[in-house]
Amino acid sequence: MNGELMRKLPKVDFMLGRDRLREAAARYPYAVVKDTLNAVLTEIREKILAGGISSVPGPDDIEETVLHRLEEGSHFSLRRVINGTGVILHTNLGRAPLGGEVLDHLKEVLSGYSNLEYDLSTGRRGSRYSHVEEMLCRVTGAEAAIVVNNNAAAVFLMLNTLAKDRKTAVSRGELVEIGGSFRMPDIMGASGTELVEVGTTNRTRLSDYADAVRNRDVSVLLKVHRSNFLISGFTEETEIRELRDLALEEDCILLFDCGAAFAYPPETVGLREGITARKAIREGADVVCFSADKLFGSAQAGIIAGRKACIDRIRKNQLTRMMRIDKLSLAALETALLYCRDPKLAAEKIPALRMMASTEEECRERAERLKKRILEEAPGLDVSVTLAEDEIGGGAIPGVVLPGAAVSVGTGSLSGEEADRVLRGLRVPLVTRIKDRAVLISVRTVEDGEFDDAASACAALAARIREHRVEV
Numbered sequence: 001m002n003g004e005l006m007r008k009l010p011k012v013d014f015m016l017g018r019d020r021l022r023e024a025a026a027r028y029p030y031a032v033v034k035d036t037l038n039a040v041l042t043e044i045r046e047k048i049l050a051g052g053i054s055s056v057p058g059p060d061d062i063e064e065t066v067l068h069r070l071e072e073g074s075h076f077s078l079r080r081v082i083n084g085t086g087v088i089l090h091t092n093l094g095r096a097p098l099g100g101e102v103l104d105h106l107k108e109v110l111s112g113y114s115n116l117e118y119d120l121s122t123g124r125r126g127s128r129y130s131h132v133e134e135m136l137c138r139v140t141g142a143e144a145a146i147v148v149n150n151n152a153a154a155v156f157l158m159l160n161t162l163a164k165d166r167k168t169a170v171s172r173g174e175l176v177e178i179g180g181s182f183r184m185p186d187i188m189g190a191s192g193t194e195l196v197e198v199g200t201t202n203r204t205r206l207s208d209y210a211d212a213v214r215n216r217d218v219s220v221l222l223k224v225h226r227s228n229f230l231i232s233g234f235t236e237e238t239e240i241r242e243l244r245d246l247a248l249e250e251d252c253i254l255l256f257d258c259g260a261a262f263a264y265p266p267e268t269v270g271l272r273e274g275i276t277a278r279k280a281i282r283e284g285a286d287v288v289c290f291s292a293d294k295l296f297g298s299a300q301a302g303i304i305a306g307r308k309a310c311i312d313r314i315r316k317n318q319l320t321r322m323m324r325i326d327k328l329s330l331a332a333l334e335t336a337l338l339y340c341r342d343p344k345l346a347a348e349k350i351p352a353l354r355m356m357a358s359t360e361e362e363c364r365e366r367a368e369r370l371k372k373r374i375l376e377e378a379p380g381l382d383v384s385v386t387l388a389e390d391e392i393g394g395g396a397i398p399g400v401v402l403p404g405a406a407v408s409v410g411t412g413s414l415s416g417e418e419a420d421r422v423l424r425g426l427r428v429p430l431v432t433r434i435k436d437r438a439v440l441i442s443v444r445t446v447e448d449g450e451f452d453d454a455a456s457a458c459a460a461l462a463a464r465i466r467e468h469r470v471e472v
């Protein structure tokens, strides 16, 4: 039985000689066509051996499968998606969007060679950090600054350089986990510092730190921002300015992992909460670190800023070389820093900040426009504008709800999950929130330039809804 089926399976050469595969070999490398065909034939053989099929697909079907796979394999895996979730710094969707203007600069700087580590004034070797240090100092008010691969690396390097073989006090309420693989106690252990937990989960007072310094040999105080959770009720935390006096008195180093920090006070984008590195440094932190792709709105990087003596030591740490920032992120960061020369410019030019600053009225007006666009593409679709509860996201400022607006698209007889699958499967996928039998497209995180694609996605959904109605 198996042998009979095996014999019916077309031969490789026969398949490769057929018109459509010969045509495909003109578009794709011959070896890729042959490998894909072989893989498809092997799968069929395995199914025959396992007794999983009772008849062999014909040459036409096999050809179709091969062509389909070739097509799929030629798509990029990492591609643009439309973020209709209303979560601005969406970690799964690449955190901060960079915006077109930044890309113009990247193209200019990166399509050829650059002076990444070449000092144009002396003609000698330069430092990649020199391109942004002055601007970072201006934004943070620090004496010196350095930028590395991401904030996880920044925290590690800060501790490995300044707290290794020393004891570091951290509040029990600040031993955070960020995104699964970043747990403060583990990072501290790996960096070579010994963690001394102080206070309790909900309350940590200055006297708890003082006790650790005086009686438990602690010489580093570390404060960590609670970026992705809230504690409320009977709580107390110790501020940097209180810790500073203790640090000065007892000759301790005071470090602050801000996680996410704004370049300017949050009020400049209409928010009340949020840290600025400048404030932390003014209040007395020796060194602070934060992500460049959270509230800074730029590319993935970790910024470390503070006292010159500390930053110089971090610069000389061998491990810094392993976690250095690459030229793509550096070029993106420099443009963000240029915009950060002025708070108004930053809020206008940095997409994540612009999205945060967008008012409910603006969102509503834009949602009405998107609704109109959708109805042009898909008349008859059940669409309306509703209130959206947007978020900052990305482990930045937890608990802040930004009132916005969404276009709600009814999914007819399709389930919400089925509709979601359709939208995710498009050439330009549309990621949304699903609520009951409606797809919610929050406009805060969708740029005007993406409205056409979002409307086409809805048209594809409308087509699927019609098909489904016919099927059932």
Ligand SMILES: *Cc1c(COP(=O)(O)O)cnc(C)c1O
Pocket: 150, 151, 152, 153, 155, 176, 178, 182, 224, 225, 226, 227, 228, 257, 258, 259, 260, 290, 291, 292, 301, 302, 394, 395, 396
């Ligand atoms: C986000 C965050 C980190 C990690 O930063 P990455 O840029 O994701 O590496 C570390 N600490 C805190 C407090 C954070 O919020």
